[in-house]
Amino acid sequence: MPINKLILGDNLEILKTIEADSIDLIYLDPPFFSNRNYEVIWGDAGETRSFQDRWSGGIDHYIGWLKERVEEMYRVLKPTGSIFLHCDWHANANIRVDILDKLFGSENFKNEIVWFYHRWTNTSKTFQKMHDTIFWYGKTKEAITFNKNGYPPTSSQLKKFEKGWDQNVVYLKSKRVKQYIVYNREKFERNCKNIDTDARLVYRETSELKIAPPDVLEFSVINSQADEFIGYPTQKPEDLLYKLIYTASNEGDTVLDPFMGGGTAIAVADKLNRRWLGIDQSAMAVKVTELRLQKQQDLFSAPYAVQLHKYDYDTLRYKDAFAFEAWIVRQFGGTPNAKQRGDMGLDGKAA
Structure with a gap:
């Protein structure tokens, strides 16, 4: 990857354009299978489509939706690369068995990392759910990066x-x-x-x-008074991402976050002198991450680019009719209007 990039678009389509065996580390925090409307945070069209897509057919559809994306992530990882997949109790068992073990192989499982946090409630009739799960897999048995010495303090x-x-x-x-x-x-x-x-x-x-870090990481959820708070409801703490990215990559490595959200992984990768690539279907997510990067830039910061995903007119025009129909419904929920055609890069032409 020649330059750091924020890319607006469907991560499945964008991942297909990335060269195989080119990424050192992937961190993804995909939308959880929690059927909660609060997950529609920005409310723009791209995010709303993504929410509806993964919920249209229950857990099996959700796993299928996520699996085809993780398949592309597997393809772009270097043989020495690894992946952190962040999830919670709603689907973590399905994700490990039906996606990660099948694509990466159980022999390449590294850790089940627990992010523990305090979030008290007096209304629960069960043990309170106070952790997320982060699965760490290597692509192959080749040596992967594991930095335990000189571990940075939070x-x-x-x-x-x-x-x-x-x-x-x-x-x-x-x-x-x-x-x-x-x-x-x-x-x-x-x-x-x-x-x-x-x-x-x-x-x-x-x-x-002299010791490796434990597989239980305890960090508080982001509160409204924290310096890093951006108002993103599912925002993850920078300290958590520091632990993961620092441990599993080196300076100059390329880190990919295909579900960028509030941009925490990208902001941390930038601070740690990693190259990075962030993708999100929400225009607001891309803008918020860009503003976050601007706040931490200095004279020695690496340059970056913001890329709005465009589509080649001739490629779309000569698509198989059924393939084009499936694509247009997935992208826009129907025939695009004039503004949407402009956003697609079709220069006002009817597709």
Whole structure:
């Protein structure tokens, strides 16, 4: 991928245009099978169509809808690549058995990661549901990236460290290079006193650097007072995505999020000096992610592009009639009007 991109369009169609074996890491947080109208967040046409598509035939239809997209994700992953699929209790068993095990193979299963969060309610008549599931699979048995040493602290941990924990390791976070660097504390204080004024110094126990992270990650859901809050109801915390992306990729790797939503994975990938590709069917999701990226850009940030998905007139005109009918219904729910034809790149021509 030559440049970072935000792409507006149906991820199934866009994934088909991506070169095979070209992506290092995929994180997807697809709409859950919860039949909740709150999942229609932006309310624009693309998002509404997506919501209706996956619900038209129950759980089997939902799994089929998701599986054909994950098949394309499997194709574009490098042999050394891996995928994180974020889901909840409504369909996690179906997703693992009917999609991930069948496409990736149970032998390439790496972890079932639990994101645990507090969300108290006194109305439940069962154990309270306080976690999501994230399945991690490799494409093949070839070595995949697993960075456990120098694991970056989360923002909540940084606040604790900055209160003066007296340990033996210094983490330096430089805005200039956007990465964490581990130093021996004594050596750092002796040799690096005039380091970048942008840096934040925090301390952490050396023993924590020698063990792999646990498969239960505890982070609070985003509250309205958090700096990263954007008003997106299903927004995931940046700390969670830091853990996943940092662990399973390296600087310069390409990270794909085909269900971009509020743009958390893209924002974190950008901060960690990964190349990235974000796709969403909602124009508002693309715009919100773009604004989020603009807020964190600086002189050293990599450039990016925003691509509105266009369709070639001749390709559509000479499609098989039944194939075109299926495509147009999926895209627009009927014959497109003049504005929609313009959005399609048909220059006002009737398809």
